[in-house]
Amino acid sequence: MxxxxxxxxxxxxxxxxxxxxxxxxxxxxxxxxxxxxxxxxxxxxxxxxxxxxxxxxxxxxxxxxxxxxxxxxxxxxxxxxxxxxxxxxxxxxxxxxxxxxxxxxxxxxxxxxxxxxxxxxxxxxxxxxxxxxxxxxxxxxxxxxxxxxxxxxxxxxxxxxxxxxxxxxxxxxxxxxxxxxxxxSGQLLAFAFVCIVLFILTLLFSQWYIIGILASLCALGAYLFKRSRKAIPSAVILFVASTLFVLSVDFAYEHILQSHQRNRIDVILGKVDDPRxxxxxxxxxxxxxxxxxxxxxxxxxxxxxxxxxxxxxxxxxxxxxxxxxxxxxxxxxxxxxxxxxxxxxxxxxxxxxxxxxxxxxxxxxxxxxxxxxxxxxxxxxxxxxxxxxxxxxxxxxxxxxxxxxxxxxxxxxxxxxxxxx
Incomplete structure (x- = not known):
């Protein structure tokens, strides 16, 4: 009851x-x-x-x-x-x-x-x-x-x-x-989000163009925080890691994703116009x-x-x-x-x-x-x-x-x- x-x-x-x-x-x-x-x-x-x-x-x-x-x-x-x-x-x-x-x-x-x-x-x-x-x-x-x-x-x-x-x-x-x-941590989730953004941008633009932007951003960060002893090493590590990630995108896209998955992503990104x-x-x-x-x-x-x-x-x-x-x-x-x-x-x-x-x-x-x-x-x-x-x-x-x-x-x-x- x-x-x-x-x-x-x-x-x-x-x-x-x-x-x-x-x-x-x-x-x-x-x-x-x-x-x-x-x-x-x-x-x-x-x-x-x-x-x-x-x-x-x-x-x-x-x-x-x-x-x-x-x-x-x-x-x-x-x-x-x-x-x-x-x-x-x-x-x-x-x-x-x-x-x-x-x-x-x-x-x-x-x-x-x-x-x-x-x-x-x-x-x-x-x-x-x-x-x-x-x-x-x-x-x-x-x-x-x-x-x-x-x-x-x-x-x-x-x-x-x-x-x-x-x-x-x-x-x-x-x-x-x-x-x-x-x-x-929240930093890890933010890192994962940045990886997703980099993945998408690399599919849309030349990987060397993306790497150039990353180099500029890391250099700017090192300059703004130049008083910190860890600024330059951190910027270098971040640049190397992000560059390696960008260079691996094409390989992962072609060899890990299945063809129908690649096709769907291409359609979303506007790389393929195939309405039929x-x-x-x-x-x-x-x-x-x-x-x-x-x-x-x-x-x-x-x-x-x-x-x-x-x-x-x-x-x-x-x-x-x-x-x-x-x-x-x-x-x-x-x-x-x-x-x-x-x-x-x-x-x-x-x-x-x-x-x-x-x-x-x-x-x-x-x-x-x-x-x-x-x-x-x-x-x-x-x-x-x-x-x-x-x-x-x-x-x-x-x-x-x-x-x-x-x-x-x-x-x-x-x-x-x-x-x-």
Whole structure:
């Protein structure tokens, strides 16, 4: 009886639950619009993707309720087992998985296709939270960081074997967890950002032009801080390191990245203008979103969507349907809902009294932010196209269920934050 009062007596962050439900319903209607079939106009027809999505939403509601009933300490105790199960599934998908679009990422179970990589995010977040929280009273050290990194690298390697680059990249977002817990400095994150900028600039301009600019900047820095004994040696080391990085970009670009990945980057950077070939997906996506203008064309009125000009329009490119039928206003509302959800997640993470719940909360925030930013960014052409879903909007039972579990386990921790999880 006491547990029931904890669940339904107002201790749950109901605003977060409302945002989650709103996004699920909005996604359901947009999937209906994206793959509308006049022969099966019912929103709950199980012979269609939108009917199946309705069923997935019902299952997620039931799972969410079950998560809120189970004692929060259970998720800490069971985290190693969940992590192990997801690794077994990641190995199994390489053996018995179904290849779709060049990725062997799904295990067929009747009419349902299980995507283990989605649940690997949950297992990794829980185990990482358990491990880092067990060292929360100690000074952050390289050994702890190394073990935490290995926890993430194992699923990354298995997912890359599928190969599913998009899902694998999601795990790198968890570096924000290490930053929050003091294992990674802000300087290191800034260094990584500078490397990304240098990588892009080297692809756009001559490497010798970039090296010349770096030499000028290092010389200017050495001159401005000439009173410091370390100024000149530091400038020289920085210049040598950055020069070596710039000189290695072409090799890495040609020999490490796959051809389709290079093509997508070339399209984003404007090095290739191929609207009917490599740039087709992005071009159709931008046309669909732009055609919605301010208020959109109206529900079920999207021509780009209706006539299948937009690729993967119910999964990776679901935001195109929002832009075309709901317009700029509708798109802004969706973005605001996501920002609101992220802020609530971060707020919940910060107010946890348990280090396990706090670390887990930041893991959830990192994964959600990566999916929100990359998915929406690729549809409007600011990041390369990689196949990851938009949480709660994209079609798919595995992604919807895994995102729901990620969120509601945090909600469970938050509802019991006065205790110890």
């Amino acid at each position: 006491n547990q029931t009062r904890k669940i339904y007596g107002g201790s749950i962050d109901w605003l977060t639950v409302f945002i989650w439900l709103a996004l699920c319903i909005i996604g359901w209607f947009n999937i209906h619009a994206a793959v509308f079939d006049p022969m099966h106009s019912s929103l709950v027809s199980l012979s269609t993707n939108y009917g199946k999505q309705f069923l997935y939403i019902i299952v997620c509601v039931l799972v969410a309720c079950a998560i809120m009933i189970i004692d929060g300490k259970f998720y800490n105790y069971v985290s190693p087992l969940l992590y192990a199960i997801t690794l077994i599934l990641l190995v199994a998908v390489l053996i018995v998985g179904r290849n779709v679009g060049g990725n062997q990422a799904w295990i067929p179970i009747g009419t349902f296709r299980l995507q283990p990589s989605e649940f690997a995010k949950l297992g990794s977040c829980l185990l990482l939270a358990r491990y880092l929280s067990s060292h929360s009273n100690k000074t952050p050290n390289t050994g702890t960081l190394l073990v935490g990194t290995i926890i993430l690298l194992v699923p990354i390697i298995l997912i890359m074997l599928q190969p599913d680059t998009g899902s694998a990249l999601t795990f790198f977002a968890l570096v924000l967890v290490f930053y929050r817990e003091g294992y990674v 070939g490599q740039g087709y997906n992005l071009n159709q996506s931008k046309i669909a979103i732009g055609s919605g203008q301010l208020f959109g064309k109206g529900y079920l009125q999207g021509t780009q969507t209706k006539y299948n000009f937009v690729p993967e329009q119910s999964t990776d490119f679901i935001f195109c349907t929002v832009g075309e039928e709901w317009g700029f206003i509708g798109s802004v509302i969706i973005v605001l809902l996501y920002l609101g959800l992220l802020l609530r997640i971060i707020q919940m993470a910060e107010r946890q009294r348990s280090s396990f719940a706090r670390v887990y909360g930041y893991g959830v925030a990192s994964i959600f932010f990566f999916h929100f930013f990359i998915n929406i960014g690729m549809t409007i052409g600011i990041v390369p196209v990689i196949g990851i879903p938009l949480p709660f909007l994209s079609y798919g039972g595995s992604s919807l269920l895994s995102f729901t579990m990620l969120l509601f386990i945090l909600l469970k921790f938050d509802s019991n934050r006065k205790g110890v999880v």
